[in-house]
Amino acid sequence: MTTTDDRTTAAAVDPGPLIKLTIADCAAKVLHSAVTLGVFGALAEGPAGADHIVAATGLHRRMADDFLDALAGLGLLERSGDRYSNAPLAQAYLVPGTATYLGGFVELTNETLYGTWGRLTEALTTGTPQHLDPDKGGFVGDKHKDPEKMKRFFAGLDAYSDRMGIELAGRIDWSRYSSFVDLGGARGNLASVLVKEHPHLTAGVFDLERTRPLFTEHTGRLGLGDRIAFTGGDFFTDDIPKADVIVLGHILHGFDTDRRRELLRRVHESVNPGGRILVYDRMIDDERRNAERLLSSLHMRLVSPDGSEYRTEDVRTWLSEAGFTDSTAEPLLGTHTLVTAAR
Incomplete structure (x- = not known):
């Protein structure tokens, strides 16, 4: 049975880290899918809009904005206006064909x-x-x-x-x-x-x-x-x-x-x-x-x-x-x- 003391104690502790840990695999799957679809290779030559990435990778347009912005939020892409580019980490290690490709x-x-x-x-x-x-x-x-x-x-x-x-x-x-x-x-x-x-x-x-x-x-x-x-x-x-x-x-x-x-x-x-x-x-x-x-x-x-x-x-x-x-x-x-x- 939950008591007032229990709720008071819980309120003093931020549940954010627990929630973040619970959905940690979501971020990893976003990375895996980006590699599989070739997102970083599509941006290897420089910034491009979402439509270019959709055409180059087969990404469905309905999913594109949230997916690409999530990659930016994870530090793998950078966004300027409506154009995306590889972040330094992705350009160094996630462009296929390079000597450092991971x-x-x-x-x-x-x-x-x-x-x-x-x-x-x-x-x-x-x-x-x-x-x-x-x-x-x-x-x-x-x-x-x-x-x-x-x-x-x-x-x-x-x-x-x-x-x-x-x-x-x-x-x-x-x-x-x-x-x-x-x-x-x-x-x-x-x-x-x-x-x-x-x-x-x-x-x-x-x-x-x-x-x-x-x-x-x-x-x-x-x-x-x-x-x-x-x-x-x-x-x-x-x-x-x-x-x-x-x-x-x-x-x-x-x-x-x-x-x-x-x-x-x-x-x-x-x-x-x-x-x-x-x-x-x-x-x-x-x-x-x-x-x-x-x-x-x-x-x-x-x-x-x-x-x-x-x-x-x-x-x-x-x-x-x-x-x-x-x-x-x-x-x-x-x-x-x-x-x-x-x-």
């Missing part, structure tokens, strides 16, 4: 997040992972059986790994090393960024054998087919190629703690003496207060039977147990943490 990542999240998070309550009460493709299992479902699906999936990952590769290329003193292997490097996109920035490096990718055709096609298209070697295999049963530096990006969060420890021991055996290991993930802050990192961890629990994010201090402990020394941790891209350690 639209593939936007489309990937649209494809992978909504179906699974729509089943969050079921997962919370059963503990059962809610796969991206129900009844097909695995984080990518059966996409590996359809090359076109896998290409779209990897294109989304590439959009992010481009930025990660550029960051790692400048963050590490690669002049000290002559080789690296990207563990779980998919079709070699991050590796391609590193070898372009540091041509002296001998590069390798270690991933499941089924990824090889997509790797061969992608690196060949980039003109790097002879610069990056692919080794097919399983992290836990096959020999990991030896290198001065081994990179584990978005790998450890897919396993439970015992498997993480096991994998790091195996990696230690493959890093050349004097080399380093690089680990990056959306690691949870040691105080477990960062909501975005905790949501990432919850996502991994939602889509996999054993995965989750982990604390920075945890991985530094596991690295020490595996035999690595002198570990360091630092922020990466504002969304990740990079932990490195010496062999």
Whole structure:
């Protein structure tokens, strides 16, 4: 039963943040639809009116004004009179065909997040992972059986790994090393960024054998087919190629703690003496207060039977147990943490 005291207490607290959180997915869907329809590409050459955008994208005129103004309100478009232009953020990252395009990542999240998070309550009460493709299992479902699906999936990952590769290329003193292997490097996109920035490096990718055709096609298209070697295999049963530096990006969060420890021991055996290991993930802050990192961890629990994010201090402990020394941790891209350690 609600009392006068209850109403007085509630009146003293602004419900605005609660309402905003309740409809947060609406803003994300506006962004996803704008990328899918090509709004930012239609404005790549400069300002235009709503009618031009409607003609270029297939947007229905009845929906256009609210949709475009919502994009402006979100900081993705700018409006002057009756003309729209891309805001700096959209011009930098959402124009197709540019080297910094992140639209593939936007489309990937649209494809992978909504179906699974729509089943969050079921997962919370059963503990059962809610796969991206129900009844097909695995984080990518059966996409590996359809090359076109896998290409779209990897294109989304590439959009992010481009930025990660550029960051790692400048963050590490690669002049000290002559080789690296990207563990779980998919079709070699991050590796391609590193070898372009540091041509002296001998590069390798270690991933499941089924990824090889997509790797061969992608690196060949980039003109790097002879610069990056692919080794097919399983992290836990096959020999990991030896290198001065081994990179584990978005790998450890897919396993439970015992498997993480096991994998790091195996990696230690493959890093050349004097080399380093690089680990990056959306690691949870040691105080477990960062909501975005905790949501990432919850996502991994939602889509996999054993995965989750982990604390920075945890991985530094596991690295020490595996035999690595002198570990360091630092922020990466504002969304990740990079932990490195010496062999």
